[in-house]
Amino acid sequence: MRITRQLKIIYMLLKMKLSRNMAFRFSFFGVFFVDGSLFLIQLLMFSTIYSQVGSIGGWDRSQMLFFIGTFSLINALNMFLYFFGVISIPGKIKSGELDLYITKPVNSLFHLSFESMDIGSLPLVFASIGILVYAASGMHKQITILTIIGYAFLVFMMLVLYYDMEVILRTIPFFVIQASSIERLEGEVITLCMKIPGTLFKGAFKFLFYLVLPYGIMATVPTQFFAGTLTLVGFVYSILIAIAFTAFTFAFWKLGLKCYKSASS
Amino acid sequence: MKKYFETAKVLFKAQLVYRFDTITSIIFTISKVFLAYVLWGAIFGKQSVVSGFTFNSMLSYYIISSFINQLDQSSSTGWQISNEIRNGGFSKYIIKPMNIFGYFTAQTAGVSAFLLFFNLTAAVIWIFIFRVDFAITSNGWYIQSASVLILLGLLFMMQLNYFIGILAFKFLDTGIFMMIKDNIVQFIIGSLIPLALLPSGIIKTMTFFPFYYVSYLPTMLLLGRNGNEIFSGIVILLFWNAAFGLLISITYKRLKSRYDGVGI
Numbered sequence: 001m002r003i004t005r006q007l008k009i010i011y012m013l014l015k016m017k018l019s020r021n022m023a024f025r026f027s028f029f030g031v032f033f034v035d036g037s038l039f040l041i042q043l044l045m046f047s048t049i050y051s052q053v054g055s056i057g058g059w060d061r062s063q064m065l066f067f068i069g070t071f072s073l074i075n076a077l078n079m080f081l082y083f084f085g086v087i088s089i090p091g092k093i094k095s096g097e098l099d100l101y102i103t104k105p106v107n108s109l110f111h112l113s114f115e116s117m118d119i120g121s122l123p124l125v126f127a128s129i130g131i132l133v134y135a136a137s138g139m140h141k142q143i144t145i146l147t148i149i150g151y152a153f154l155v156f157m158m159l160v161l162y163y164d165m166e167v168i169l170r171t172i173p174f175f176v177i178q179a180s181s182i183e184r185l186e187g188e189v190i191t192l193c194m195k196i197p198g199t200l201f202k203g204a205f206k207f208l209f210y211l212v213l214p215y216g217i218m219a220t221v222p223t224q225f226f227a228g229t230l231t232l233v234g235f236v237y238s239i240l241i242a243i244a245f246t247a248f249t250f251a252f253w254k255l256g257l258k259c260y261k262s263a264s265s
Numbered sequence: 266m267k268k269y270f271e272t273a274k275v276l277f278k279a280q281l282v283y284r285f286d287t288i289t290s291i292i293f294t295i296s297k298v299f300l301a302y303v304l305w306g307a308i309f310g311k312q313s314v315v316s317g318f319t320f321n322s323m324l325s326y327y328i329i330s331s332f333i334n335q336l337d338q339s340s341s342t343g344w345q346i347s348n349e350i351r352n353g354g355f356s357k358y359i360i361k362p363m364n365i366f367g368y369f370t371a372q373t374a375g376v377s378a379f380l381l382f383f384n385l386t387a388a389v390i391w392i393f394i395f396r397v398d399f400a401i402t403s404n405g406w407y408i409q410s411a412s413v414l415i416l417l418g419l420l421f422m423m424q425l426n427y428f429i430g431i432l433a434f435k436f437l438d439t440g441i442f443m444m445i446k447d448n449i450v451q452f453i454i455g456s457l458i459p460l461a462l463l464p465s466g467i468i469k470t471m472t473f474f475p476f477y478y479v480s481y482l483p484t485m486l487l488l489g490r491n492g493n494e495i496f497s498g499i500v501i502l503l504f505w506n507a508a509f510g511l512l513i514s515i516t517y518k519r520l521k522s523r524y525d526g527v528g529i
Contacts, residue, residue: 030440030441033441033445034441034444034445034448037444037445037448037449038448041448041449041451041452041457044452045452045457045458048458048462048463049304049308049458049462051462051464052315052316052462053308053311053312053315054311055311056304056307056308057307057310181285181286181289184289184290184293185293188293188296189296191296192296192299192300195300195304196300196303196304200303200304200306200307201303205303
């Protein structure tokens with residue numbers, strides 16, 4: 001499909017979702033308040049720790065703040081764009097509702113992912129940018145346009161990787177009846193990796209969070225790039241990981257569709 | 266009293282059906298201890314004591330605190346109440362010849378009692394896995410006082426979650442309140458970091474509120490610290506429990522008329 005057509009479909013889905021959301025004004029900004037409080041608490045936690053220590057694993061207060069802002073930004077964009085669509089996949093597989101998507105002349109994964117965009121998450125994107133700007137001002141580092149472009153590019157790649165991981169874990173229900181434990185595992189790992197920079201993991205845990213479940217690199221790599229501590233190998237590695245996981249995601253999804261039993265029909 | 270005990274017993278037995286769920290939720294308690302292990306491992310690489318904690322006592326703090334927090338299952342009860350009100354299922358609790366809050370408390374107590382053994386096992390396993398020189402006190406008075414505080418704290422959390430749950434009479438969907446509450450509570454009860462790390466003025470203010478005594482103080486007592494706060498802790502928790510009891514009673518009386526039992 002051509003990109004313009006995809007963008008047109010996204011725009012249409014966004015409009016439809018917005019009109020549906022307006023019917024429930026009270027929970028419209030729900031994600032903003034919920035995730036906003038989560039990241040606020042995280043900021044408080046690290047501020048408290050930094051009041052006692054100078055650095056954590058070589059990261060000073062500003063770098064850590066930038067790390068939290070980056071994770072918050074990736075999470076907010078995820079919430080805005082595809083989170084609510086992707087999390088509905090297991091339910092639709094189980095109920096057979098997926099039939100409606102695979103019979104439409106649109107890529108089923110694309111439709112499922114972007115049909116539930118959440119406008120209420122947008123303020124969280126701006127709040128995250130606010131955290132990033134504040135953290136960057138404390139870094140005493142000359143920021144060039146190249147730094148910003150490189151950082152934005154890496155955030156985009158990590159957003160793709162985040163999407164891949166979400167879809168992979170929600171494709172598993174094609175093969176097993178109940179996969180709620182896998183989703184809980186995802187929740188625990190994300191909570192862990194948004195609190196600890198990947199550089200703190202050592203040995204087997206580094207292997208686990210840099211390769212098998214690469215949540216460890218998602219906010220760490222863009223932060224390292226911005227701070228000027230990312231090596232060329234690290235830069236190339238993170239891009240290769242995102243590409244490899246994307247290729248695997250599409251192949252896995254196709255395999256899943258082949259195993260789909262359409263429970264309701 | 267017997268009917269509440271029977272309710273707790275039924276829920277205790279019902280947990281046996283969800284064995285896999287129970288085991289996974291216990292396994293996931295490792296994440297908090299692991300987080301502490303990695304984070305504080307990096308911090309203690311450069312200094313040996315932070316706010317009176319050594320690396321060992323810090324890990325002991327997280328293991329004990331995870332154990333206590335895992336006993337609190339009232340958050341899911343709050344969600345359940347809210348959902349039942351929204352979909353009309355709450356009617357079945359109204360016609361039960363039992364006090365509704367008592368019923369939900371007994372239900373939650375049954376689940377917590379079931380998890381007690383598994384949590385204890387998990388805590389012991391984490392001690393061995395992370396090779397922690399576990400720093401628990403042998404002072405009987407501290408252990409007894411911590412137990413009393415834990416029970417009062419669980420009752421308070423039950424009341425708090427029940428209160429948010431019944432707000433569904435007015436707001437229908439209290440999910441947002443519940444999630445925000447969960448985010449804030451985990452910080453103010455000292456589940457994320459020991460409250461001793463906060464500035465003294467903030468700690469002083471927090472001692473007037475119940476959250477300080479729900480998990481933080483019992484954990485510190487089990488580590489053999491803060492013994493001078495036992496009496497005030499029990500009094501303050503009793504006060505907050507009584508205050509919330511009253512608040513729940515008034516709120517329920519005022520809001521129940523809004524319930525229309527949709528869906529039945």
